[in-house]
Amino acid sequence: MYAENIIATLREPFLVLNRDLRVKTANCSFFESFHVSHEETENRLVYDLGDGQWDIPRLRTLLNEVLSKDHPIHDFEVEHNFPDVGQRIMLLNARKFSPEPNSPPLILLAIEDVTERRRLEQQMLPQPQRVRDLGPWHIRWPKTLVS
Numbered sequence: 366m367y368a369e370n371i372i373a374t375l376r377e378p379f380l381v382l383n384r385d386l387r388v389k390t391a392n393c394s395f396f397e398s399f400h401v402s403h404e405e406t407e408n409r410l411v412y413d414l415g416d417g418q419w420d421i422p423r424l425r426t427l428l429n430e431v432l433s434k435d436h437p438i439h440d441f442e443v444e445h446n447f448p449d450v451g452q453r454i455m456l457l458n459a460r461k462f463s464p465e466p467n468s469p470p471l472i473l474l475a476i477e478d479v480t481e482r483r484r485l486e487q488q489m490l491p492q493p494q495r496v497r498d499l500g501p502w503h504i505r506w507p508k509t510l511v512s
Contacts, residue, residue: 378476384469386411400449418447431459454480
């Protein structure tokens with residue numbers, strides 16, 4: 366109960382997964398951010414969420430690392446296009462956790478949407494840096510004046 370209240374108060378989307386990678390708990394921020402309901406989320410395999418929207422190769426890599434090596438992951442960047450919410454850049458933090466001795470492990474997964482922050486950072490780059498980042502196909506040639 367104590368842990369569930371903490372998870373519920375988090376601002377960022379948050380999932381608790383069991384060892385089979387099924388969603389044990391999701392917070393309101395997750396439901397709101399990804400336009401899903403409790404029924405569509407809880408007790409489902411994380412990769413099946415949103416009609417397979419979460420079947421992301423980099424997420425599979427992350428969760429396998431956490432499960433197999435008991436290695437916490439910090440700021441693992443994933444970029445993905447979600448049909449209902451659009452292109453998102455997310456930083457994922459995950460950690461294996463046993464709520465009680467001799468109990469099956471859980472995975473705590475925090476999801477921070479940094480899409481807007483990255484867009485603002487890109488806007489703040491000096492113009493030559495932005496052009497280099499866009500690549501040669503985005504260079505706009507100056508208009509020529511015709512007399």
